[in-house]
Each structure stands twice: as structure tokens, then as C-alpha cells.
Amino acid sequence: MRFRFAFPALASLLFAAAMLGGCASRSQAVCDADPMASWAWELPSPPPPPMAWVAAGPFRHGERTPENVTAIVIHTTEGRYDDALSFAENQERNFAGVIGYFKSNDRNVSSHYVMGRHGEICQMVNEGDIAHAQTYYNGRAFGIECAGWSRHEETWTPELLDSLVDLCAYLCVKWEIPAYHPEGTAYEGPYSVVVDEENKRFVAHGLVGHYQVQPWNKSDPGEHFPWEEFSERVRARIREYGVEPIELPSPEASQAREVFATARIKEKPVRAGEPFTYALTVRGEGVETLATEDIIFPDFSVIKDLAVAGPPSRTESSPNLVVYEITLSRPEAGAFSIGASRVKFKGAWYDTQTVRVKVE
Numbered sequence: 001m002r003f004r005f006a007f008p009a010l011a012s013l014l015f016a017a018a019m020l021g022g023c024a025s026r027s028q029a030v031c032d033a034d035p036m037a038s039w040a041w042e043l044p045s046p047p048p049p050p051m052a053w054v055a056a057g058p059f060r061h062g063e064r065t066p067e068n069v070t071a072i073v074i075h076t077t078e079g080r081y082d083d084a085l086s087f088a089e090n091q092e093r094n095f096a097g098v099i100g101y102f103k104s105n106d107r108n109v110s111s112h113y114v115m116g117r118h119g120e121i122c123q124m125v126n127e128g129d130i131a132h133a134q135t136y137y138n139g140r141a142f143g144i145e146c147a148g149w150s151r152h153e154e155t156w157t158p159e160l161l162d163s164l165v166d167l168c169a170y171l172c173v174k175w176e177i178p179a180y181h182p183e184g185t186a187y188e189g190p191y192s193v194v195v196d197e198e199n200k201r202f203v204a205h206g207l208v209g210h211y212q213v214q215p216w217n218k219s220d221p222g223e224h225f226p227w228e229e230f231s232e233r234v235r236a237r238i239r240e241y242g243v244e245p246i247e248l249p250s251p252e253a254s255q256a257r258e259v260f261a262t263a264r265i266k267e268k269p270v271r272a273g274e275p276f277t278y279a280l281t282v283r284g285e286g287v288e289t290l291a292t293e294d295i296i297f298p299d300f301s302v303i304k305d306l307a308v309a310g311p312p313s314r315t316e317s318s319p320n321l322v323v324y325e326i327t328l329s330r331p332e333a334g335a336f337s338i339g340a341s342r343v344k345f346k347g348a349w350y351d352t353q354t355v356r357v358k359v360e
């Protein structure tokens with residue numbers, strides 16, 4: 001509670017510009033919760049930069065500590081661009097619109113922070129909780145959505161970048177995150193790890209782009225984001241606090257801290273009336289100790305006409321890998337989704353992706 005702010009005053013200032021964009025009604029629930037309420041411990045750290053608070057709808061409660069938070073993922077919001085408006089107007093409208101969207105949406109997405117072109121910072125998920133911004137990096141990362149478009153260099157206004165430096169420096173010091181931009185993506189580079197035959201994962205700590213975490217469907221924040229200059233500025237800011245930035249861990253050290261949970265259907269194609277296998281793979285250091293009660297499988301009963309042949313069986317186990325399999329079948333053709341499995345390991349929860357099944 002050492003770093004409390006006068007949120008109402010700041011919030012109204014910060015949102016004045018955004019509200020001009022026509023989304024005022026979506027942004028009015030400022031200050032309806034206390035973003036500092038979940039600070040679980042006290043570390044020597046600089047105060048956070050000025051920011052507003054609007055509570056996100058989708059998020060998960062977490063009890064995160066610097067031990068399991070290792071990265072900041074930087075995004076651009078993307079979304080609708082209206083050619084009849086100026087770039088600035090589009091960006092202001094986007095900022096307000098995204099905040100409104102994260103307050104409540106049916107895609108279950110959110111972010112810890114949303115930033116605007118004038119340097120506004122809006123926090124939407126508590127630091128210790130988990131936002132839904134970057135799939136398998138959610139638990140270990142802060143997501144920062146910058147209002148703008150990766151294809152537009154004008155997204156990166158000096159004011160936005162200045163605030164982003166301040167926010168990242170604050171988070172890096174408090175959460176012991178390296179203020180370096182690692183190389184590569186989940187597909188290639190020293191921090192790419194093969195989890196199973198269909199899945200590769202990125203394991204780097206530090207200041208990360210969404211394109212590195214999900215190279216299969218994301219490219220933000222895009223080629224105009226000045227990674228080198230930016231991370232250097234974050235380190236300089238950290239030194240101004242009298243703190244020496246911590247180094248980027250080696251790929252081996254990064255991987256040693258990782259746990260991955262992935263789910264897949266083993267048979268392709270899946271045929272109507274024939275059994276098929278939902279396989280949950282968990283890989284990471286020491287996962288052979290995983291207990292069945294530390295796994296929450298999806299609720300298969302909510303899927304129409306899906307037959308589940310008995311409880312999960314443990315088919316494989318080694319010092320860093322366990323695989324559980326569940327046999328399923330469905331009498332008729334059609335497509336459906338199986339929700340995420342959750343795995344608890346060393347006190348933290350890891351989610352799998354949702355699996356889409358097409359029955360032929």
C-alpha cells in the first residue's frame with residue numbers, strides 16, 4: 001500500500017482524450033476496484049507510473065510471485081481502422097474501444113494494461129492475477145496492449161513509448177524481469193522448445209513480442225517497434241532507480257523453469273462412431289511427480305453426444321514428461337471444441353489450449 005495514487009483525478013485526466021472518440025459510455029467504470037489490493041509482498045521497488053484502473057471481465061485469480069513471472073509481452077491492439085478519420089482519431093477511438101471490450105467480451109480475452117497514444121496507461125488486471133492475452137504465456141507474463149496497428153509506424157508516438165518505458169521499468173524491477181529483448185520465436189531460435197509433435201513453445205524471459213510467443217497467428221507489435229532502442233531505454237530507467245538490470249538467462253536456464261501443458265487429438269481424421277484419443281502432455285523439470293488431483297480435465301459432459309470411455313490413463317512418464325489419455329467417441333459427423341485442461345505444478349496453474357475436433 002505504499003504507492004497509492006489519487007486514482008479518480010488521474011483517471012478522469014487520462015480518459016478525457018479517449019472519450020472524445022465516441023466510446024465514452026464504455027469507459028466510465030473507472031476506479032471500481034483497487035488495483036493494489038492483491039500486492040502479496042513488499043519488495044524494494046519504484047512507484048508505478050500514473051495509471052487509471054478499469055476492471056477487466058475475463059481474467060483468472062493468481063497468486064503470482066517473481067518466481068513464476070518472467071516476461072512482459074508487448075502487443076498492438078489492431079482492430080477496425082476508419083479511413084474517414086485521422087490516424088490520431090483512430091488510435092484514440094481504438095484505446096477507448098479496447099478498454100470497453102476487455103471489460104466484457106465473449107472471446108474471454110483481456111490484458112493487464114492498455115496504453116494510448118498520449119501515454120495513457122489503463123490497468124485492467126491486478127499484477128498478481130492472470131490476464132488472457134497470449135495463450136501459454138499468460139501465467140508467466142504481463143500483457144501490455146498498445147492501442148494501434150503494427151503496420152502503422154505512427155502507432156509509436158513519443159508519449160506512448162515514454163510511458164511504456166516507465167511501465168516496463170517499474171514491472172522489471174518489482175517482478176525481477178530481465179529488461180532485454182530475446183531473439184527468436186517459438187518456431188526457431190535458442191529459446192524454441194519442442195513439446196510434442198504438434199507443438200513448439202517459446203521459453204525466453206524478458207521483453208517479448210506477441211509474434212515470438214505465437215508465430216503461427218500473430219505478428220504484433222510489428223516491424224516498426226524499436227526493440228533495441230526501447231529495451232536500452234528500459235535498462236537506463238531501471239538504473240535511474242539505483243538498480244542494476246538483471247541479465248537474460250541462458251536458453252537452458254530458461255527451459256529449466258518451464259512447464260508446458262498441451263492437449264491434442266491423436267487420430268486424424270476422427271471418424272464418426274470410432275474411438276479417438278484426447279492426449280494431455282505435460283513437460284517440464286520434475287513433472288513426473290504430477291498427481292492426478294493436480295489436473296482438471298475439461299467437462300466433457302457439456303459436449304453433445306460425446307461418449308467418454310472411462311477415466312484418464314497415464315500412458316507415459318519420465319523425469320520431465322507425463323502423458324494422460326482419454327478415449328472418446330461421437331456417433332455423428334460435425335465439429336466441436338474441447339475446453340482447456342488445467343495443470344497445477346509447483347503451486348502454479350498451467351492451461352492447455354482449447355482443442356477443435358472435426359468428426360468426419
Ligand SMILES: [Zn+2]
Nearest residue numbers: 075076210220
Ligand atoms: Zn497481440
